[in-house]
Amino acid sequence: MKLSIILLSIGLWAAAIxxxxxxxxxxxxxxxxxxxxxxxxxxxxxxxxxxxxxGNSRFVDYASGSAETLVLDAxxxxxxxxxxxxxxxxxxxxxxxxxxxxxxxxxxxxxxVQNLLDTLVDPKSPGRSEMYEVFFTxxxxxxxxxxxxxxxxxxxxxxxxxxxxxRNYRSLSSYVKVxxxxxxxxxxxxxxxxWEALYERLxxxxxxxxxxxxxxxxxxxxxxxxxxxxxxxxGRFCLLEFQPPTPEQKLRARQxxxxxxxxxxxxxAKAAETSWSDAKVGDPLFFENxxxxxxxxxxxxxxxxxxxxxQWKADTLPDVTATASEWFEFRYKISELRTAYLLDKRMSIDxxx
Amino acid sequence: xxxxxxxxxxxxxxxxxxxxxxxxDTRTPEKPDLYAVPALSSIPRMPDRIPSDAVTDRTLRMTxxxxxxxxxxxxxxxxxxxxxxxxxxxxxxxxxxxxPAEEIDIKLVKVWYQAGTGWYSYxxxxxxxxxxxxxxxxxxxxxxxxxxKKENYLRVGKEYRSISYPASEATEGFNYLVEPxxxxxxxxxxxxxxxxxxxxxxxxxxxxxxxxxxxxxEVQLWHNGKALDAVKLLVRxxxxxxxxxxxxxxxENDYLVTLYSTSVLTYKPELFGTTAKALESIQTKIFxxxxxxxxxxxxxxxxxxxxxxxxxxxxxxxxxFALMKAAGFSTKPLxxxxxxxxxxxxxxxxxxxxxxxxxxDTALRELVDHDDIYVSSWDExxxxxxRIMREVxxxxxxxxxKLWMTTHKERHFEMAxxxxxxxxxxxxxxxxxxxxxxxxxxxxxxxxxxHTGPENPDVFRRWEGFARYKENxxxxxxxxxxSQLHSTLWKKNKQNVxxxxxxxxxxxFNLVYPTPAGMIDTIAWEGFREGIDDVRYATKLKQEAExxxxxxxxxxxxxxxxxxxxxxxxxxxxxxLNHVRQEMIESILGIRAAMKK
Numbered sequence: 046m047k048l049s050i051i052l053l054s055i056g057l058w059a060a061a062i063x064x065x066x067x068x069x070x071x072x073x074x075x076x077x078x079x080x081x082x083x084x085x086x087x088x089x090x091x092x093x094x095x096x097x098x099x100g101n102s103r104f105v106d107y108a109s110g111s112a113e114t115l116v117l118d119a120x121x122x123x124x125x126x127x128x129x130x131x132x133x134x135x136x137x138x139x140x141x142x143x144x145x146x147x148x149x150x151x152x153x154x155x156x157x158v159q160n161l162l163d164t165l166v167d168p169k170s171p172g173r174s175e176m177y178e179v180f181f182t183x184x185x186x187x188x189x190x191x192x193x194x195x196x197x198x199x200x201x202x203x204x205x206x207x208x209x210x211x212r213n214y215r216s217l218s219s220y221v222k223v224x225x226x227x228x229x230x231x232x233x234x235x236x237x238x239x240w241e242a243l244y245e246r247l248x249x250x251x252x253x254x255x256x257x258x259x260x261x262x263x264x265x266x267x268x269x270x271x272x273x274x275x276x277x278x279x280g281r282f283c284l285l286e287f288q289p290p291t292p293e294q295k296l297r298a299r300q301x302x303x304x305x306x307x308x309x310x311x312x313x314a315k316a317a318e319t320s321w322s323d324a325k326v327g328d329p330l331f332f333e334n335x336x337x338x339x340x341x342x343x344x345x346x347x348x349x350x351x352x353x354x355x356q357w358k359a360d361t362l363p364d365v366t367a368t369a370s371e372w373f374e375f376r377y378k379i380s381e382l383r384t385a386y387l388l389d390k391r392m393s394i395d396x397x398x
Numbered sequence: 399x400x401x402x403x404x405x406x407x408x409x410x411x412x413x414x415x416x417x418x419x420x421x422x423d424t425r426t427p428e429k430p431d432l433y434a435v436p437a438l439s440s441i442p443r444m445p446d447r448i449p450s451d452a453v454t455d456r457t458l459r460m461t462x463x464x465x466x467x468x469x470x471x472x473x474x475x476x477x478x479x480x481x482x483x484x485x486x487x488x489x490x491x492x493x494x495x496x497x498p499a500e501e502i503d504i505k506l507v508k509v510w511y512q513a514g515t516g517w518y519s520y521x522x523x524x525x526x527x528x529x530x531x532x533x534x535x536x537x538x539x540x541x542x543x544x545x546x547k548k549e550n551y552l553r554v555g556k557e558y559r560s561i562s563y564p565a566s567e568a569t570e571g572f573n574y575l576v577e578p579x580x581x582x583x584x585x586x587x588x589x590x591x592x593x594x595x596x597x598x599x600x601x602x603x604x605x606x607x608x609x610x611x612x613x614x615x616e617v618q619l620w621h622n623g624k625a626l627d628a629v630k631l632l633v634r635x636x637x638x639x640x641x642x643x644x645x646x647x648x649x650e651n652d653y654l655v656t657l658y659s660t661s662v663l664t665y666k667p668e669l670f671g672t673t674a675k676a677l678e679s680i681q682t683k684i685f686x687x688x689x690x691x692x693x694x695x696x697x698x699x700x701x702x703x704x705x706x707x708x709x710x711x712x713x714x715x716x717x718x719f720a721l722m723k724a725a726g727f728s729t730k731p732l733x734x735x736x737x738x739x740x741x742x743x744x745x746x747x748x749x750x751x752x753x754x755x756x757x758x759d760t761a762l763r764e765l766v767d768h769d770d771i772y773v774s775s776w777d778e779x780x781x782x783x784x785r786i787m788r789e790v791x792x793x794x795x796x797x798x799x800k801l802w803m804t805t806h807k808e809r810h811f812e813m814a815x816x817x818x819x820x821x822x823x824x825x826x827x828x829x830x831x832x833x834x835x836x837x838x839x840x841x842x843x844x845x846x847x848x849h850t851g852p853e854n855p856d857v858f859r860r861w862e863g864f865a866r867y868k869e870n871x872x873x874x875x876x877x878x879x880x881s882q883l884h885s886t887l888w889k890k891n892k893q894n895v896x897x898x899x900x901x902x903x904x905x906x907f908n909l910v911y912p913t914p915a916g917m918i919d920t921i922a923w924e925g926f927r928e929g930i931d932d933v934r935y936a937t938k939l940k941q942e943a944e945x946x947x948x949x950x951x952x953x954x955x956x957x958x959x960x961x962x963x964x965x966x967x968x969x970x971x972x973x974x975l976n977h978v979r980q981e982m983i984e985s986i987l988g989i990r991a992a993m994k995k
Contacts, residue, residue, distance in 0.1 A: 114903045119824035119846035189518055207518040209856040210972040211440045279514045280525020380974035387980035388459050391634040392612055
């Protein structure tokens with residue numbers, strides 16, 4: 046995509062956001078454009094015109110007093126010390142989305158990058174503790190929040206699951222791709238969150254999310270900077286405004302997500318058929334009376350949309366969230382059916398004697 | 399400022415309580431919609447929507463072992479205002495006996511405002527406020543909620559006080575040891591508004607002597623003295639009791655269940671305007687509450703005071719120990735907070751440290767007739783402190799006292815793995831970390847994975863229970879029971895255990911809310927109990943399997959090994975735990991049936 050077109054899109058979308066905003070100027074949301082062919086990976090981002098757009102560089106120092114209290118956090122060791130002589134480092138975050146997922150690119154400038162890279166062979170090198178904490182909430186209220194800790198110079202990523210896995214929450218660790226690469230000016234980090242991880246939050250009508258990136262810079266003893274608030278302070282994260290897709294983009298997004306859900310269901314259903322129908326290790330009675338009818342119902346529903354999921358038509362596509370939940374979460378559906386089945390069995394005590 | 403509002407003005411200002419019914423209005427209101435919901439769920443039950451896992455079923459079903467506490471839940475969705483709705487349970491009757499109505503505890507789930515991440519996290523997020531279900535109350539009016547201001551008010555005596563103020567507006571600390579806060583001892587009528595859901599939480603305690611079978615009764619809804627509606631309650635009592643929990647990797651080893659901050663006996667009464675007798679009364683209630691929630695080995699929390707005043711400490715230790723025994727806790731091992739590190743005044747004089755440890759050792763051994771005694775050392779020690787601790791612990795170890803302490807990766811094992819008998823690892827459960835400590839024969843627990851604070855009951859059910867168990871841990875040892883008052887700084891810091899908006903790094907760490915009248919439970923605390931019950935069911939399964947493998951015929955042995963295989967295949971981190979529970983029961987009954995053939 047040409048830079049001029051991107052800039053125009055950003056300008057138009059930012060103007061639209063500003064016109065709607067009731068928040069102070071500093072809290073005006075960052076736009077998250079729908080980009081058809083969003084770049085994948087660090088080098089693709091660096092070669093794209095997107096990094097020539099402003100992005101979000103509104104990072105401020107992480108309050109040193111607050112940073113010191115983070116020593117109380119037993120789950121993460123952070124190097125937060127700050128040398129008064131250390132110059133500020135520029136950090137910029139860009140995000141875009143499309144039918145495949147949500148893309149975040151972070152460029153972290155580090156004038157000492159060559160020196161930092163050279164010392165990584167030392168297991169105690171502070172460069173190994175350079176870290177971003179990426180927090181986001183996929184919505185404004187009553188939504189879970191997510192935390193990723195990314196160590197860009199050692200290719201280490203850890204996710205903290207503040208939600209518990211169930212139908213409406215899945216750990217990002219199974220889905221998110223992160224790539225970091227050294228650049229001449231510092232380091233670039235690319236994060237990709239596929240919609241499979243957050244399908245119920247697919248912003249088909251646009252949406253406002255919260256996002257914060259906190260950067261810790263122990264190598265230069267440069268302390269920390271934050272794009273919005275302190276760690277876990279979701280109320281002070283930056284707002285991120287997802288651009289609503291065009292009707293054509295929206296259709297593509299719905300088609301792709303339902304296809305993925307359908308394939309997921311088929312794989313789960315096939316595995317379940319094999320295991321539950323097995324007279325030795327499964328439960329054929331449960332399979333025949335409960336599970337098989339449910340599998341057939343879902344299969345019929347999917348096949349009714351058309352034999353070839355790549356040809357599913359807009360006018361017959363079902364509600365994305367409800368259907369994707371049935372198909373992506375078929376494993377939990379089996380658990381729910383099985384739990385009810387076993388409870389029924391327990392209530393007919395004579396059947397056990 | 400934390401304003402005090404009198405009940406009448408609060409009533410007018412908040413317009414929350416439903417207006418009392420006119421004396422002449424005896425019309426029977428429309429029946430509400432009733433929905434069964436899983437009690438333990440990651441989906442919060444909110445007033446304004448029907449959750450996706452709710453079913454329009456007027457029958458609540460549960461399975462329970464003999465002696466077990468087990469919850470079920472339902473939602474009342476009133477079609478019209480329902481003032482002064484009353485609920486009561488009938489006895490549950492079965493072919494072989496009865497479960498008395500007194501064993502059925504009905505509580506109202508209170509939805510109130512908590513910090514933004516409240517459902518998920520223990521980190522403070524005072525920039526936002528979210529409505530969150532948390533408290534289990536008999537009297538809904540103990541807390542009043544102002545939805546316009548997003549504030550909570552607590553009834554203290556006859557007045558309501560704000561408990562939603564930022565630190566900058568705090569005027570004084572809240573002394574929960576003496577402030578007259580009390581839930582009602584019995585379930586009170588509740589005012590429900592049209593279209594606003596009320597979650598009802600029912601806990602059935604099955605007496606140990608109850609014969610197996612299916613028991614049936616009702617939870618009835620009454621209005622103006624007339625029966626309005628009812629839900630049927632079906633309880634299948636299983637033909638066994640649950641054993642104490644054992645570890646997944648070795649059926650001989652206890653899975654210890656303990657918790658930080660469970661003592662108030664350590665408080666100096668004069669600093670809190672109370673008496674030793676009053677503290678002992680609260681301590682008794684704490685132990686009673688811990689016992690009901692599957693805590694097996696509370697810490698003897700007074701031992702750490704030995705360096706301050708040895709004679710007084712010995713007397714307190716004996717008293718706390720007696721209360722622990724009376725409440726029915728196991729005291730083997732005896733886990734204490736005794737210090738195995740030099741106090742500031744001992745730094746240059748190791749002999750003083752040795753004398754203190756000698757004295758503590760003698761005092762502890764007077765309490766128990768075994769050697770399985772743990773003392774502790776510095777919390778979250780860095781390398782320098784670990785080096786100092788080693789010197790002290792080598793002396794302590796010669797007495798036969800064991801050491802538990804908080805540990806961190808790539809530090810404690812490498813520097814002092816040979817001295818630490820019980821590593822309480824900071825962070826989420828991690829099987830690799832456990833493996834390392836087990837190579838030196840140490841037990842492993844963990845804390846901060848996560849700390850207490852999140853209100854989602856599934857967090858504690860999973861992480862204190864099945865997930866940790868399957869990662870081969872030896873203990874649940876989390877921080878902490880509730881946010882206790884600091885003995886000297888509580889006034890200065892203006893602490894208030896009820897206020898989630900005071901800021902700082904963390905939220906309140908509350909599994910319960912303390913009052914002089916007893917602990918107020920939360921749905922998270924009920925999740926904790928169920929998590930340990932999951933481990934007890936798994937233990938029962940493994941015990942039955944072991945017996946079948948040892949004593950059964952080939953069919954029984956194969957049934958046992960199949961059950962073990964299925965248990966291993968259950969993913970502790972992601973499995974639906976309601977399903978896991980039922981599948982474990984199915985396996986236990988299957989092995990028992992195979993043994994009877």
